[in-house]
Amino acid sequence: MIGHHRLYNWFRYQDPHTQSYTLSELSPNFDYVGDQRISYNVARNRLKKAVTEYYRSLEFLKSYKTLNETGFQKILKKFDKIAGWKASDLYTQTIKKHHWASTTDLDFIIKETEVRHAVSER
Structure with a gap:
């Protein structure tokens, strides 16, 4: 839920002195509704940036998974060489x-994110 909280705070900022919500880091050139809602274009751009950052984090996670798998294989290969017996297959x-090595959930989430992003760009 931390990601949701950070994303929410990115859209809105609570002033610690007045405890009221105000717009943060937005140009005064935008037209706002009377209750300080951000414009559609600003919200769309921020959401686009958030989705891009989310996608990048998924790609980093996928790279980390691949790095772990490669690391295990190299360690096992070195062990086989030093020990003189073939334990790497076992x-x-x-x-x-293990779930982290066999799951395809991450690939599914990445693909689903790509599909949803493509639909939102139309």
């Missing part, structure tokens, strides 16, 4: 049983 099967 351990690779054990590693693939």
